[in-house]
Amino acid sequence: MADEDxxxxxxxxxxxxxxxILSRGG
Structure with missing residues (x-):
């Protein structure tokens, strides 16, 4: 169900x- 895990x-x-994204300021 959760392949990411x-x-x-x-x-x-x-x-x-x-x-x-956070570093860019999103």
Whole structure:
């Protein structure tokens, strides 16, 4: 049901994307 929870890579990508948006001031 939650592949993201089973895939640390996706979690890392999601966190990196969020960090980039926050760093930009989104």
């Amino acid at each position: 089973d895939l640390p890579e996706q979690l890392r990508i999601r966190r990196e994307k969020r960090a980039a």
